[in-house]
Amino acid sequence: MSRITKYRTCNLCEAICGLEIEVENNQVVSIRGDKHDPFSQGHICPKAVALKDIHEDPDRLKKPIKKINGEWQEIGWQEAIDEVAQRLCAIQSQYGDNAVGIYQGNPSVHNMGTSFFSPNFVRSLKTLNRFSATSVDQLGHHLAGDQMFGHINMIPVPDIDHTDFWIIMGGNPIVSNGSLMTAPNVGKRLKAIQERGGKVITIDPRHTETSEKADQHIFIRPGTDIYLLLASINYILQNNKQKLNHLEDCVDATQIAAIQNLVSPYSIPMASNATGIDADVITTLINEYSDATRAVWYGRLGVSANVYGGLCHWAINVLNILTGHFDTPGGSMFTSPALNLANQKSRSKKFNRWQSRVDGLPETGGEFPSACMAEEILVEGEGQIRGFITSCGNPVLSVPNGNRLDQALESLDFMVSIDIYLNETTRHADIILPPATGLETPHYPSGFHNLAIRNTANYSAPVLRKEEGTLYDYEIFIGLQKAIEKIKLSEEEQKKNESYFQLTPELMLSMGLMSGDSGVTLEQLIQNPHGIDLGPLQSQLPKKLLTENQKINLLPEIYIKQIKTASSRIYDQSDQLLLVGRRHLRSNNSWLHNSYRMVKGRERCTLLIHPIDAQKRGINDGQKISVCSDVGEVNITAEITDEMMQGTVSIPHGWGHNRNGIKLKVAEDNAGVSMNDLIDNKLIDELTGVSIISGVPVDVKV
Numbered sequence: 001m002s003r004i005t006k007y008r009t010c011n012l013c014e015a016i017c018g019l020e021i022e023v024e025n026n027q028v029v030s031i032r033g034d035k036h037d038p039f040s041q042g043h044i045c046p047k048a049v050a051l052k053d054i055h056e057d058p059d060r061l062k063k064p065i066k067k068i069n070g071e072w073q074e075i076g077w078q079e080a081i082d083e084v085a086q087r088l089c090a091i092q093s094q095y096g097d098n099a100v101g102i103y104q105g106n107p108s109v110h111n112m113g114t115s116f117f118s119p120n121f122v123r124s125l126k127t128l129n130r131f132s133a134t135s136v137d138q139l140g141h142h143l144a145g146d147q148m149f150g151h152i153n154m155i156p157v158p159d160i161d162h163t164d165f166w167i168i169m170g171g172n173p174i175v176s177n178g179s180l181m182t183a184p185n186v187g188k189r190l191k192a193i194q195e196r197g198g199k200v201i202t203i204d205p206r207h208t209e210t211s212e213k214a215d216q217h218i219f220i221r222p223g224t225d226i227y228l229l230l231a232s233i234n235y236i237l238q239n240n241k242q243k244l245n246h247l248e249d250c251v252d253a254t255q256i257a258a259i260q261n262l263v264s265p266y267s268i269p270m271a272s273n274a275t276g277i278d279a280d281v282i283t284t285l286i287n288e289y290s291d292a293t294r295a296v297w298y299g300r301l302g303v304s305a306n307v308y309g310g311l312c313h314w315a316i317n318v319l320n321i322l323t324g325h326f327d328t329p330g331g332s333m334f335t336s337p338a339l340n341l342a343n344q345k346s347r348s349k350k351f352n353r354w355q356s357r358v359d360g361l362p363e364t365g366g367e368f369p370s371a372c373m374a375e376e377i378l379v380e381g382e383g384q385i386r387g388f389i390t391s392c393g394n395p396v397l398s399v400p401n402g403n404r405l406d407q408a409l410e411s412l413d414f415m416v417s418i419d420i421y422l423n424e425t426t427r428h429a430d431i432i433l434p435p436a437t438g439l440e441t442p443h444y445p446s447g448f449h450n451l452a453i454r455n456t457a458n459y460s461a462p463v464l465r466k467e468e469g470t471l472y473d474y475e476i477f478i479g480l481q482k483a484i485e486k487i488k489l490s491e492e493e494q495k496k497n498e499s500y501f502q503l504t505p506e507l508m509l510s511m512g513l514m515s516g517d518s519g520v521t522l523e524q525l526i527q528n529p530h531g532i533d534l535g536p537l538q539s540q541l542p543k544k545l546l547t548e549n550q551k552i553n554l555l556p557e558i559y560i561k562q563i564k565t566a567s568s569r570i571y572d573q574s575d576q577l578l579l580v581g582r583r584h585l586r587s588n589n590s591w592l593h594n595s596y597r598m599v600k601g602r603e604r605c606t607l608l609i610h611p612i613d614a615q616k617r618g619i620n621d622g623q624k625i626s627v628c629s630d631v632g633e634v635n636i637t638a639e640i641t642d643e644m645m646q647g648t649v650s651i652p653h654g655w656g657h658n659r660n661g662i663k664l665k666v667a668e669d670n671a672g673v674s675m676n677d678l679i680d681n682k683l684i685d686e687l688t689g690v691s692i693i694s695g696v697p698v699d700v701k702v
């Protein structure tokens with residue numbers, strides 16, 4: 001059979017790079033960047049080739065397996081689906097709908113079938129116990145969208161292709177290729193800012209790979225971002241530096257006055273004391289940012305998952321709005337996606353409509369923070385989770401306090417996992433249902449076009465033929481929903497969903513494209529396999545706003561309490577070190593550690609520690625050391641480096657593939673440790689319920 005070339009959007013991370021894939025005999029021969037993709041223009045990162053590794057991984061499951069007397073045995077699809085439906089229904093019938101919980105991992109949004117078909121399945125379960133990777137670190141962004149702009153998916157992104165001044169706070173986009181900001185080849189885009197005379201500044205407890213390329217790096221003590229942000233708002237208002245420009249009519253002036261009053265305790269000396277940043281550096285930063293013609297302030301994980309993560313994202317939006325850097329080229333802007341996830345139809349306030357049973361944490365967008373997942377399973381009482389579903393996620397490694405969740409999953413009456421691996425999480429399942437993998441499925445990255453710094457649209461047909469006897473993920477969701485409805489609903493009621501069960505991802509996409517303004521159709525996308533360019537981001541306010549009065553709600557009620565109380569929080573500046581996470585280019589959360597190409601080379605799961613902190617504790621470079629927090633301990637190799645701010649240490653997330661019962665071949669030798677074993681799920685941002693990942697107190701000793 002001859003060799004053919006196919007084009008596809010990489011579904012591994014948010015950057016949605018275009019790939020050119022050579023295929024022969026239904027096997028991948030090579031993977032390169034697609035030079036004709038209008039967005040990524042040939043860029044790829046080393047992870048792209050791991051798509052082949054995942055597809056060919058001998059550890060990948062292809063048939064359902066069931067645990068029988070502690071041993072895994074292959075079973076047929078219908079038998080597996082029927083048993084899952086029967087077990088889940090039996091639990092719900094005995095203990096109520098909330099007795100079944102579900103966790104959806106990060107790959108869910110990188111998969112067209114799961115994105116389109118899992119929501120209906122989840123709704124059909126009628127459980128409030130829904131969790132996902134979203135709540136590990138991004139609820140603050142969604143909450144600000146919901147409260148300020150009228151939709152949970154109205155998340156503004158930095159227009160980095162047109163800005164001249166980019167502040168990156170708590171993010172490392174050279175490595176992540178953008179997070180809640182889809183931007184392939186950030187390195188090239190960052191360089192372009194500098195070449196047009198602009199400036200890039202990073203603010204982070206670690207001198208990151210992005211800091212290395214930036215014009216200036218500012219160290220900040222973890223968890224103190226809010227003081228810099230509120231002091232910046234105060235400084236701008238006090239010095240009459242605000243300029244709303246075309247947003248004058250979109251903002252209520254009384255709210256600005258109220259904000260000025262609320263932020264008045266946050267002075268630059270106070271911010272300097274809290275953050276560890278010199279007061280003159282702060283003043284220069286705010287002046288340069290507010291005076292720049294085209295500037296944008298962007299905050300990501302280090303900001304999102306700290307004690308005031310939710311409030312920080314409100315503050316970042318307020319700063320961009322007050323300084324005239326919002327909804328304008330080069331500032332913080334909304335996208336115009338061909339498939340619009342934020343439209344009038346789906347608008348409604350989606351926060352704190354109900355609370356979690358044990359800890360009383362608020363729902364956001366219909367889900368509870370993953371911080372309370374283990375408690376909802378372990379703590380007895382009405383509504384306790386007894387049956388659980390995981391879909392393409394490994395929360396034992398990827399949510400805070402993995403050990404507690406490990407223990408919780410083991411206690412369940414029944415668990416099913418939709419996953420291609422037997423891993424640290426799915427080992428607790430009774431049945432595993434493995435879907436066809438990325439290269440065998442069609443793809444349209446709907447979530448990421450909504451967050452992209454340029455408007456494009458790209459549909460990918462499957463690259464490889466699906467193996468006989470395997471099922472697509474959407475077929476699994478439909479199969480489960482049908483089987484559950486067969487048990488729960490009358491024949492008459494079941495008929496209502498008959499037409500839905502006939503849908504395919506392509507039909508869903510075709511209908512979804514009608515929600516956008518671009519007029520792009522599926523047929524056009526099929527005819528343009530490299531993707532369609534829909535142009536740069538455009539100013540869209542007030543038309544785009546989905547608030548009831550079509551104005552920006554600059555001061556939502558939910559933020560006021562924290563603005564009032566944050567000033568009295570005393571930060572312990574004792575000798576205890578503060579832990580932050582980090583990400584590597586060849587790592588994708590916990591996804592790729594069974595690809596030898598991604599884990600080979602020098603040990604990467606190390607503890608970064610500043611030379612003075614290491615010296616104080618008698619730690620040598622390369623030495624095995626112990627790191628303890630209130631909830632756990634890990635043993636890890638020390639890497640002494642002045643890229644860390646003194647008083648802080650860093651461990652990468654997503655590692656720790658060394659728990660009992662797993663047999664992944666590569667992971668055995670390159671396990672690393674799970675940073676999440678040190679994170680206390682009970683230490684949360686009280687507003688959003690997101691666990692504090694950035695700035696966790698730890699002791700480090702030999």
Ligand code: SF4
Nearest residue numbers: 010012013016017045
């Ligand atoms: S940057 Fe992300 S989308 Fe691009 S090739 Fe790498 S993993 Fe794929």
